[in-house]
Amino acid sequence: MMLISTVLKALILLQVGAIYPDFGTLLHPEVLKPLDYRELPVAAREELQAAVADIRDDEPDPLSEIHYEGLLDNNPSRMETVRHLEDMDKLALFYWHHAFFGDAHSLQKMMDFSLAWAKMFQPTGNPINENKLLPIVYAYPFVEPHMKSRQQHTMEEWLREMARAEIGNERVPLNNWETKRINLVGTIGLLLEDDKLVSWAEEKAAYYVENALFADGSSADIRQRDALSYHVSGLKPLLQFLITLEQETGRGKDFFYRETADGASVARSLDFVLPYAKGEKIYRQWENSKVRLDQERAAAGLEKYQPGVAYDPQKAYETMALASYFDDKYRMDQCGLPLCQITALLN
Template sequence: MRTYLWLFCFTFLLAPLFTLADIPETLLLTPSQQRYLAELIRTNPSAKTQWLKVEEEAKGYLNDAPRPLRVIHYEGLLDTDTRRIDTEKSLRDMDKLAAWLFAYYGPQDKLYAQKAKTYILAWAGTYEPTGNPINENKLEPLIHCYQTMKSYFSESEQKKVGYWLAQIAEAEISFPNMPENNWKTKQIKLVGTIGLILNREPYVVYAIEQSKGYIDKALYGDGTSRDLRQRDALSYHVSGLKPLMTLAITMDQLSENKYGLQTFNYQNPAGGSLRKSVDYVVPYALGEKTHAEWVNTKVELDRQRAAAGIAHYQPGTLYEPERSREMFELASYFAPSYQEVLRNLKNDGRNEFNSWFSVLVAAARE
């Protein structure tokens, strides 16, 4: 299997704040990158400013208790649905796990790891995987926490969490009629990340194959994507690109070989690529162009959300450039030239780091 994976990879490589419950974007860092991050916090005033916000938030959650769910009621439900509202209360656990992961990356304080462990075990003992990537993508902070803090788990606890994560990956792979849009990219990221964490090569192979297949089918030569053409919303275009970039970085972090830059630059026969689809957003991020969201959406749920009065989904709502910040921060891992776009977002070029996530990406590049 290892030979097959190497041969396939070699062939392949040649060839914001919405009304929904956003989960913080997280990144895995290697031990050496964590040490670099700690030094960056110590010596760089801009990084230190972002870190202090993280530390304050992480400490504020330490007396809380987990609120795990057996079922996540989220995808396909209006923001006003009581089931979704209750789910969002439980998904606050992921905010807390993200904060503890970020705080742990700094001083390696075991207090954060021990607290995160109680939450991870609670969710692993309660949540039943369904394979729905829109719902299960929200577990990303938990998955990254587990990989980073695995040494704090006993052998039996690791076996329990590992079995549960494998169930998630299997359910994702088996989910019927997976749409070739942001659903697919979230599924690919989940399966690939779990494969890397559990050292399950079939999952990694699946993610690599499906990444290439998605770029072939859903990213177009003019820089648009299937998400954009279906939803007429740059917000969905951006959300469909981020998971593949996050996975590519994770592959760089956890694999002997480097896949990230090749995945980012891979171009399908029609000229579509991750890089070109990121570039498509540049003039909107810089304010040179504007995009009226949802005007020609083909998705009934978008129309239902608009009819329910949800502000973000009103046809004609202008795309806000700031919503693309995390995408360009991820892209800057592969191409530092995107840092110029980041400096121009909201005309804030005074600080080297304008978000905690930008600090993480800087550490990941080392």
């Protein structure tokens, strides 16, 4: 199996300060219970443990405020934020390592990093920024049983504060921003067994499908930005929430397929992506974007934002891997990314 070797290539690169958003894509611990690490080759398990040993003594480096959304990639404040957000890569590494091996050290590191950020970071309700902190949210079911009561209180108050801030933000546009907000609030609600938060997220998700997804499979992100990348990044957090919702309540799969009166659905919007993810069609991005930031990015010479640049099919693989949790037709057999390998084991 290629899982560990693929994981290691990404993780070793973490040492040089790169950010790997793919590794931040976690699954609820309950979803991972059927996994058996003994299915992985002994040499690969040992190699993974050696790679984790390289960062075992790293300490958290939290921020009080994230400067990311709306800033160009080369903005100094954003670049500094990205450096601090390496903590989320490391937290995700400890998460997967603990999920596979159940080791106490990775568990303690998840606790240390989570508490450090909870004590420092002040939620603002910006889902683009706070979506970056999802590894803390997903780590909580692992660490909560091992925390002292005051630590549990610190974490739960911080998680609730984040959810309240997201709900209170009345300036969230009905695009990928909204699905990131839904995922944050809904997942926090499920973890804390807060039915009000879960209901809010489900209602918002239904409204999103009704008003931001269309019968032809396109989305508000496609129509506003002419970017398959944003269409895919809008579906990804929604799928994360639906997987957790299915695991906890059994309602996620029904929502995945449910169609509006006009024929829109989450599944249909994934069908829209499928030929591009398979490389059967090419999507030329940004040619008709109506968003000023996209134009500024192009003017700044950022290559991936140039009008007409082809969407990279591999960028859809993780989203399709999440979708394969509900339907095997979305599995990308050519994908060697960790999440693709993990979801294949789950089905």
